[in-house]
Amino acid sequence: MQKSLKERFNIKVSGKGTRPIMFIHGLGCDQTIWKKVVPAFEDEYKVILFDHMGAGESNLSFYDPEKYSSLEGYASDIISIVNELDLSKVILIGHSVSNMIGLLAVIAAPDLFEKIVMVSPSPCYINDHSYIGGFARKEIENLLGTMRKSYIDWAIGIAPVIMANPDQPQFAHELKESFCKRDPAITQQFAAVTFLSDNRGDLSKLKIPTLIMQCSQDVIAPLQVGEFMERNIPYATLRIMKATGHCPHVSAPAETIEMIKEFL
Numbered sequence: 001m002q003k004s005l006k007e008r009f010n011i012k013v014s015g016k017g018t019r020p021i022m023f024i025h026g027l028g029c030d031q032t033i034w035k036k037v038v039p040a041f042e043d044e045y046k047v048i049l050f051d052h053m054g055a056g057e058s059n060l061s062f063y064d065p066e067k068y069s070s071l072e073g074y075a076s077d078i079i080s081i082v083n084e085l086d087l088s089k090v091i092l093i094g095h096s097v098s099n100m101i102g103l104l105a106v107i108a109a110p111d112l113f114e115k116i117v118m119v120s121p122s123p124c125y126i127n128d129h130s131y132i133g134g135f136a137r138k139e140i141e142n143l144l145g146t147m148r149k150s151y152i153d154w155a156i157g158i159a160p161v162i163m164a165n166p167d168q169p170q171f172a173h174e175l176k177e178s179f180c181k182r183d184p185a186i187t188q189q190f191a192a193v194t195f196l197s198d199n200r201g202d203l204s205k206l207k208i209p210t211l212i213m214q215c216s217q218d219v220i221a222p223l224q225v226g227e228f229m230e231r232n233i234p235y236a237t238l239r240i241m242k243a244t245g246h247c248p249h250v251s252a253p254a255e256t257i258e259m260i261k262e263f264l
Contacts, residue, residue, distance in 0.1 A: 010057035026096030030056025036253035054186035075104035155179035164245030
């Protein structure tokens with residue numbers, strides 16, 4: 001592996017198996033968000049973790065605002081990492097916006113990937129006629145405006161909404177701390193790209209087995225979103241989790257692990 005690429009994305013490879021499985025983190029997080037899930041797969045798989053450019057321990061000197069002004073920029077990074085590691089038949093496990101990043105990577109290079117697991121996915125967060133994405137456009141604009149005015153206040157306010165599970169406030173605290181470690185300008189751009197993207201038209205192009213894992217209550221990605229995706233992805237299976245919130249891999253890792261393993 002090129003030292004520069006490994007350092008650029010803080011790539012970590014572990015596990016005793018040869019079958020590659022790549023975990024992709026979402027907005028405001030880094031690869032450590034999967035820490036409760038990854039150990040369950042290391043006996044059977046080759047596990048690949050990395051940080052999106054601008055997140056975690058990625059090398060910020062490689063951040064290009066033009067490249068990362070769309071999800072395609074992040075998708076091209078996944079393809080570069082897979083090619084650099086000389087992987088094939090990769091299983092992608094994504095969370096939130098990274099599901100659409102993974103989807104775009106599979107569409108661009110279908111021969112590299114075997115299956116995709118989407119945890120709390122959404123192809124479009126904005127309500128549109130008969131489509132329920134979870135938010136009115138004005139709500140998204142206000143959210144992004146709050147980020148620009150006071151990033152810390154945004155982080156404090158959004159973390160408990162994303163995590164839910166108020167009886168376990170440590171999860172929201174951990175997410176808030178993760179947000180606060182990020183570069184505000186980069187996170188603001190990633191948030192704008194995330195919440196304003198519309199990948200509904202790409203769903204039908206995904207031609208590999210797909211598991212959609214939808215939480216039973218999720219403000220960020222409501223149940224109607226999962227149902228819409230199942231109808232529009234050719235080889236999709238929708239599973240509704242007992243878990244609530246937007247991050248079941250944090251709040252309900254055992255259920256998350258079990259559901260992924262059943263699919264694989």
